[in-house]
Amino acid sequence: MTAAPSSDRLMTRLATACALGSALCACGGEEAPAVLDLEIAGVGFMTPESVLHDPDADVYLVSNINGDPFEKDDDGFVSRLSPDGRVLALRWIDGASESVDLDAPKGMAILGDELWIADIDQLRRFDRTSGAQKPSIPIPGATFLNDVAVGPDGVIHVTDSGFAPGFTATATDAIWRVEITGGTPKLVTLARGEELAHPNGLCSGARDLFCVDWEKGEFVMISATGKREAPLKLPHKQLDGLVRTETARWFASSWEGRCIYEISPKGDVTARIKEIDQPADIGYDAKRSRLLIPLFGSDSVLVKKI
Ligand SMILES: [Ca+2]
Ligand SMILES: [Ca+2]
Ligand SMILES: [Ca+2]
Known part of the structure; x- marks a missing residue:
């Protein structure tokens, strides 16, 4: 006698899939949910530039410029969300507070127990758990700090996109390297010059560093001496965020292309998520x-599940 799959068992599986799904999961009882995506809107975000998963706290952090990306208005904030899309604290870190300086926060990265945020010409640092501010690191001459990446060696890199108000070029385009030794930050210009083409998204690997730019629409490796290597031109420009998955797939957002590109380990490029306006600095929940x-x-x- 064979055990036919029982309808009870099937329903249990469907119910489990629905429980694992998102708020948008429509349980009609007939089909397994195909959509596990969320759109979090109308909750109070103000010009969100970057989203970062903190895997330890298992929360999503959203940097909100709030106003002009160039203006030192001390009203930027960071929201804290649960992975099911609930806002746990809209202004978890709040520039409007007396004890916090934060103007136009953009890219973020986590180093140990600290959250680092690019903010015009400063690297802001906060306690990862409490959100309390720590001393900032000014980046000399920077005009538009944009993304931050932390390598496994604990070295921080930050891009200066080299923009002034109106998005005119300042020629300060750079990738800065910040080494913390004995608590004192040491700043090094890893790369500098307009050939960086308004560098934006950064991603650190085990021994490598990758970048996407705004002007040329290229995905490049940055060598240890700061050279742009193996440039891969994507179909559209105005690239912003860059992430890498554990299976070495890359994703980059493009404002001009209104999409997220997937770049395979072999370098094949596919537009994966399309028709989205102004996709900025993407994060990844591994x-x-x-x-x-x-x-x-x-x-x-x-x-978006990928
Ligand atoms: Ca602001
Ligand atoms: Ca303040
Ligand atoms: Ca960016």
């Missing part, structure tokens, strides 16, 4: 294989 996409102009965040 635990759930999700892209975290801030939509700069519509004050929302998309969460």
Whole structure:
């Protein structure tokens, strides 16, 4: 006698899949949910530029420029979300507070127990757990710090996109390297010059560093001596965020292309998530294989399973 799959067992499986799904999961009882995506909108984001998964606290952090990306208005903030899309604290870190300086926060990275944030011409540092501010690191001459990446060696890199108000070029385009030795930050210009083409998204690997730029639309490796190597031109320019998955797939957002590109380990490029406006600095939730996409102009965040 064979044990036919019972309808009870099937329903249990469907119910489990629904429980694992998102708030958008529509349990009709007939089909397994295909959509595990979220759109978090109308919750109070103000010009969100970047989303970062903190895997230890298992929360999503959203940097909100709030106003002009160039203006030192001390009203930027960082929101804290649960992975199911609930806002745990809209202004978890709040520039409007007396004890916090934060103007136009953009890219973020976590180093040990600290959250680092690019903010015009400063690297802001906060306690990763409490959100309390720590001393900032000014970057001399920077005009538009944009993304921050931490390598496994604990070295921080930050891009200066080299923009002035109106997005005119300042020629300060650079990738800065920040080494913390004995608590004192040491700043090194790893790369500098307009050939960096308004560098934006950064991603650190075990022994390598990758960048996407705004002007040329290229995905490049940055050598240890700061050279742009093996440039791969993507179909559209205005590249912003860059993440890498544990299976060495890359994802990069393009404002001009209104999409997220996937770049395979062999270098094949596919537009994976399309028709989205102003996708800024994307994050990646490795635990759930999700892209975290801030939509700069519509004050929302998309969460997409990949
Ligand atoms: Ca602001
Ligand atoms: Ca303040
Ligand atoms: Ca950016």
